[in-house]
Amino acid sequence: MIRLLSVRLLQAILVMVAVTAIAFVMFRFVGDPVASMVREGATQAEKDAVRVALGLDKPVLAQFVKFVGQVLTGDLGTSYRYQQPVTTLLLSRLPATLELVIVATVLALSLGIPLGVLCALKPHAFFSRLTQSATLVGISMPTFVTGLLLILVFAVNLRWLPSSGRGDLVDIGFWQTGFLSLSGLKSLILPSITLALFQLTLIMRLVRSEMIDVLSSDYIRFAFARGLPRTYIYGRLALRNALMPVVTVTGLQIGQLIAFAIVTETVFQWPGMGLLFTNAVGYPDVPVLAAYLLFVGFLFVMINMIVDILYTFIDPRLRTR
Amino acid sequence: MTETTRPVLDIRNLRVEYPLANGDTLVAVKDIDLTIRPGEIHALVGESGAGKTTVGNALMGLLQAPGKIAAGSIVIAGKEINLRTGRTEGIVPGRDVGAIFQDPMTSLNPLFTVESQLCEGMLTHLKLSSREAKARALELMKAVGIPEPERRLGSYPHQLSGGQRQRVVIATALACNPQLIVADEPTTALDVSVQAQILKLIRDLADQRGVGVLLVTHNMGVVAEIADRVTIMQNGAVVESGPTREVLTAPKAPYARTLIAAVPPIDTRLDRLPVPSEETQVTLDARATVRRKSAKSETGSRDEVVLSVRDLAVEYGGRGLLRKTLVFKAVKGVSFDVRRGEIFGLVGESGCGKTTVANTIAGLVTQSAGSIDFEGTALGGRREKSIRQSLQMVFQDPYSALNPRLRINAAIAEPILFYKLASNADEARQDAKTLLEAVGLPADAGARFAHAFSGGQRQRIAIARALGPRPSLLICDEPTSALDVSVQAQLLNLLKDLRDLAGLSMLFISHDLAVIRQMCDRVAVMKAGEIVELADTETLFTAPKHEYTRELLRLAPSVERIMGRELASA
Numbered sequence: 001m002i003r004l005l006s007v008r009l010l011q012a013i014l015v016m017v018a019v020t021a022i023a024f025v026m027f028r029f030v031g032d033p034v035a036s037m038v039r040e041g042a043t044q045a046e047k048d049a050v051r052v053a054l055g056l057d058k059p060v061l062a063q064f065v066k067f068v069g070q071v072l073t074g075d076l077g078t079s080y081r082y083q084q085p086v087t088t089l090l091l092s093r094l095p096a097t098l099e100l101v102i103v104a105t106v107l108a109l110s111l112g113i114p115l116g117v118l119c120a121l122k123p124h125a126f127f128s129r130l131t132q133s134a135t136l137v138g139i140s141m142p143t144f145v146t147g148l149l150l151i152l153v154f155a156v157n158l159r160w161l162p163s164s165g166r167g168d169l170v171d172i173g174f175w176q177t178g179f180l181s182l183s184g185l186k187s188l189i190l191p192s193i194t195l196a197l198f199q200l201t202l203i204m205r206l207v208r209s210e211m212i213d214v215l216s217s218d219y220i221r222f223a224f225a226r227g228l229p230r231t232y233i234y235g236r237l238a239l240r241n242a243l244m245p246v247v248t249v250t251g252l253q254i255g256q257l258i259a260f261a262i263v264t265e266t267v268f269q270w271p272g273m274g275l276l277f278t279n280a281v282g283y284p285d286v287p288v289l290a291a292y293l294l295f296v297g298f299l300f301v302m303i304n305m306i307v308d309i310l311y312t313f314i315d316p317r318l319r320t321r
Numbered sequence: 322m323t324e325t326t327r328p329v330l331d332i333r334n335l336r337v338e339y340p341l342a343n344g345d346t347l348v349a350v351k352d353i354d355l356t357i358r359p360g361e362i363h364a365l366v367g368e369s370g371a372g373k374t375t376v377g378n379a380l381m382g383l384l385q386a387p388g389k390i391a392a393g394s395i396v397i398a399g400k401e402i403n404l405r406t407g408r409t410e411g412i413v414p415g416r417d418v419g420a421i422f423q424d425p426m427t428s429l430n431p432l433f434t435v436e437s438q439l440c441e442g443m444l445t446h447l448k449l450s451s452r453e454a455k456a457r458a459l460e461l462m463k464a465v466g467i468p469e470p471e472r473r474l475g476s477y478p479h480q481l482s483g484g485q486r487q488r489v490v491i492a493t494a495l496a497c498n499p500q501l502i503v504a505d506e507p508t509t510a511l512d513v514s515v516q517a518q519i520l521k522l523i524r525d526l527a528d529q530r531g532v533g534v535l536l537v538t539h540n541m542g543v544v545a546e547i548a549d550r551v552t553i554m555q556n557g558a559v560v561e562s563g564p565t566r567e568v569l570t571a572p573k574a575p576y577a578r579t580l581i582a583a584v585p586p587i588d589t590r591l592d593r594l595p596v597p598s599e600e601t602q603v604t605l606d607a608r609a610t611v612r613r614k615s616a617k618s619e620t621g622s623r624d625e626v627v628l629s630v631r632d633l634a635v636e637y638g639g640r641g642l643l644r645k646t647l648v649f650k651a652v653k654g655v656s657f658d659v660r661r662g663e664i665f666g667l668v669g670e671s672g673c674g675k676t677t678v679a680n681t682i683a684g685l686v687t688q689s690a691g692s693i694d695f696e697g698t699a700l701g702g703r704r705e706k707s708i709r710q711s712l713q714m715v716f717q718d719p720y721s722a723l724n725p726r727l728r729i730n731a732a733i734a735e736p737i738l739f740y741k742l743a744s745n746a747d748e749a750r751q752d753a754k755t756l757l758e759a760v761g762l763p764a765d766a767g768a769r770f771a772h773a774f775s776g777g778q779r780q781r782i783a784i785a786r787a788l789g790p791r792p793s794l795l796i797c798d799e800p801t802s803a804l805d806v807s808v809q810a811q812l813l814n815l816l817k818d819l820r821d822l823a824g825l826s827m828l829f830i831s832h833d834l835a836v837i838r839q840m841c842d843r844v845a846v847m848k849a850g851e852i853v854e855l856a857d858t859e860t861l862f863t864a865p866k867h868e869y870t871r872e873l874l875r876l877a878p879s880v881e882r883i884m885g886r887e888l889a890s891a
Contacts, residue, residue: 218427225381225422226442226493227415240432316477317431 004318008308012301017068019297023290024067071294077287081280086291089276095175096166097265097272101257103192108199109250113243115200116207120215120242121234135201147194147267154190162187164269191268195261199253206249210242217241244314251307252300259296327399329500329533330357330380335393337375337384337557349375349388351558357533357550359500362524364536364548364565368580368805369776372557377503377537382414398500416446419494419532421504421523425486425511429478435462435489436474439496446497461492465522484515491522495530505537512670512832517876520547539805541584542835542878545569553577570884583810587835587879590859593817594810594839607758612822614752614791627794627826628659628682633691635677651677653850654691659794664820664827666841666858668834668873674850675830679798682828683714696793710740713787717799719779723771729782730767733757737789756785760815777808781815788819795819796828801836813839834877838862846870 051057055066070076076086115135119128138146155163167183169176178184214220215238223233262274269275273292280288312318337350350372357363365373378384380395389407396402397417403410412418422428429438439461440454449457455474462470465488478486487507494502504523508516524547527534536548544551544565551569552562553576561568561577572578582595635652652674659665667675680686682693684704693700698708716722724732733753734746743749754764760781771779780800787795797816801809813836819825831837837844838858845855846869854867865871 218422218424219430221383222420222422222428222490222493223430223441225383225414225418225420226496227382227413228441228445232441232445237430237433241430315432316434317479 004312005309008305012305015301016297019294020068020071021064023293024064026290026293027286076291076294079280079285079288081283081285081288086287089288090273090291090295091174092176093271093273093276095177096270097258097261097274099178100188100191100195100261100264100270100272101254103188104195104199104257105250105254107192107196108203108253111196112200112203113207113239113246116204117211117234117239117242119204119208120211123212131204135204138197139201141197143194143198143263144267146197147191147264150190150194151267161190163190166271191264191270194267195257195264199250199257202249202253203246206246207242210245211238214238214241240314244311247310247314248307251303251310255296255300255303258299326358328356328358328396329398330355330535331394331396332356332376333394335376335379335395336391337372337379337388338391339388348391349557350379351556352393353552353554353557353559355535355552355559355562357501357535359531359533360527361549362527362534362536362547364538364544364551365554366538366541366544366551366580367554368539368807370556371554373537373554374505375557376554377505377535379409380412380418380501380503380535381420382409382412382418384408413446415442415499416497417499417501419497419499419502421487421490421494421502421507423506423509425483425490428490429486431478433477434474435476435478435481439474439489439493442493442496457496458492461495462489464495464526465489465492467492482515483511484518487511487515487519488522491519491526495526495532499532501533501535503535503537506539507536508543509538509540513834513873513876513878514670516543516878517546520878523547540878541569541581541806541880542883545880545883546878553580566884569880580807581880583807584880585810585813585833585835585839586881587838587874587877588862588882590838593814596807596810596814603758603764604761607755608818608822610755611759611788625661626658627661627663627696628828629692629694630658630678630682631656631692631694633678633681633693634689635674635681635686636689650850652681652688655845655847655850655852656691657845657852657855659826659828661793661826662820662824663843664817664829664841666837666844667828667830667847668832668837668844669847670832670873672849673847675847676798678847679714679796679828679830683712683796684709706740710736710790711793712796713790713792713794714796714798715780715783715787715800718803719776719783720803722783723779723786725771728768728770729757729774730754732771732782733767733786733789736786740790742790752789753785756788757782759788759819760785761811775808776804777812780804780808780812784812784815784819792825794826794828796830798830799832800829802831802833809836816840834862834873835879846873 048057055063074087076090078084079086079089082089115131119131122128151163154161162183165187166178167185167187168181169178169184170180178188220233220238223237228237258273261272262278264270265272265274266278276288277292279285280292332353332355334352334354335350336348336352339347339349341347353376355363355365355376365376367373375384375388379390384390390404390409391407393404394401395404395409397412400411400417402412414420436455436458439458440451443449443454443457444451458474459470462473467473467485467488473481473485478489481489507523508519511519520543523534523536526532536543538544548565550563551565553560553568553574555576561572561574568577569581572581579596585594633652633655634650637649637651655674655678657665667678669675677686681688682700684700684702687702695708696711698705700708727735730750730753733756734743734749737743737749737752738746743752750767753767757766758764762778762781762785766774766778766782771782774782800816801812804812816827817840820827829837829840841858843856844858844861845852846861846867847853848869854861854865854870856866861870862874865874
């Protein structure tokens, strides 16, 4: 177990080094930073001075080591556009995205799993067919269409819910939360439904097909042959086996959502990281882009590790290895 | 009627039907009668499709949805079962009928502890508290003979061996004190030594606890070993029923006689197994053609060594970028020769490395040490086309060995074309047709897909496909272990005929000693990656030298040995 963890940790570090290298290379590809920093018509001596001050005269490897050192201390450089430290920028946008993603994921799991189980148990029932086709619509409709439709119905026509922004925020230390105010909660509803729809469909279909597989297994037949109650067999014995791949997919989906909730955030003018990223691409704000790359890499590495650890908790077969 | 003589199971005129899509009805079980007394083991025997498993499933409450009990009566331990709804209304599976399944590797849930799976039933049916249930679980673990029962209760299924898992399954079956246990092929997935232990356990439990056991099996050896009475089924109907010895030694019904005759005997070698022959003139003609075409393999003399394996070792694992995985030595220095026209047997229990040896020779696995010399060429990982052509393989499971999307003709013609043994597709198709006839299939079989054929027919197709490239060595890995006895007998005869026909050498792998005795000229017995004994088949079976060989021979259930012994002592 400890061995498994240390191996995974080592792998994670290797991946992160590779990602850092790519982020580092990005600075070198997008033109000479000195040119954009000195005043127009600066002499070569002035440029050289800046170059030395930035440490750009040193060998590439030394520069990379310095870059890694800065990243490790949380210094991701200064945004060209906002003239603020990138770390501060990211941290100020992170709560918005995280809250949105958490609500969407909880929504997707709490609806997707039971619906998937129902569809597996009664594949021919009217309700199952209805759910299946409804979610098919959900998965095939682009996110921005769903979002706009929801805005049209609930914000414009019915005027029940706000169409954009996060509402009133409550400051708790470094974190600005929308969970603690009514308008904050109301603002979360539409964007989180939009974001959850795709996930919900994915999880539902996954649970359904896994459940159908598990139900035809010998150990479930054996459970029936022992006369155990149906609810117990389905809800505990079968479901736990069926949820194994759901853990992986949910983990990866969370990463996907945090990193690329861009469309939803744009539609709802949600001040999250996706919006920061799209703006950076347009500018081009290289430090922000590089930091974003690092952040996303880190996120996926972490999620994969957490999923691996969760697996060893769920599946005893992985513990003894 | 007293408690002891009251039957634990009394089935009268049971009829199980499956309505078919076209409006017809498939009668899976036709009006059968069956009675089991306390402490009695009653074997229900038949080939696949005979309906024996359907009877078991009906009793365990596992009858698949459209299937229904159409008529008859079932009384379990004096309790009349209401069959009006087509199901066994009122039977509580687990409490009234215990179940033992075939494969202990899959019948336990991998994510729950042994204790949890043992106690579930008791908590549900006997309403025990969890402490009482645990105490009883411990008792059961001791009763089924699991070492360190306290520790094992906390184990997960994957931490137990196959035999131990089957003991856990038996303990769960006993948990709620049912008077009847349905055991569906309880030892088919186990090695002979483990099989012997599990059979003894079932016999002891029946004797000591007075439980009646319905033993569903296809293995006559198992029947001879532990059953008191036996019922033979064919196409859903009972063809013969009676005390085991009577039925096995003097079967009356013609089908019973053929079925018992088809079981390969372990203590005599027969020239051919006595099954109806399928050799028509067409088959014989086709074989003559095959013989003419494969003339090249007859050039060598009979004693010439075709395959020479020296100190072969195969290791799995040990690689890995960041850490060394555990090295598993599957084969540890194995040496043997296969001569031209010889059938060389490799026998051993699961995990002994016999399949790894076959896969290494076939080039599916690369050896870590040692040499394989085939017709004068040393074989490594990368092989000449001509070598690959001369080495063909027949796999165990005919259901997964054929591509479901290829017509049979195409499947057989593919290797013929690949090795350029036919100048065009038409000629290859003609060859395919001849091969199909040579293995005893109708010529029009080629136009169909694999799913249209039974297991035995599919294995014939697999053999025809392997013969297409005109190999000089055919590797057969458990070619008949997925098949019924009568089909097995036919295939074994076929393989023998083909050997005689083309001077084909065979490496024949099996766990079944009786099959080995019928087929092989020489045999190597493998244990834990090593050959412990290598001898002529007759010598090995009549005068085994190694302790392990003697053990295997002693434990293999065999009809004529057990029955012979009983007859002698009577």
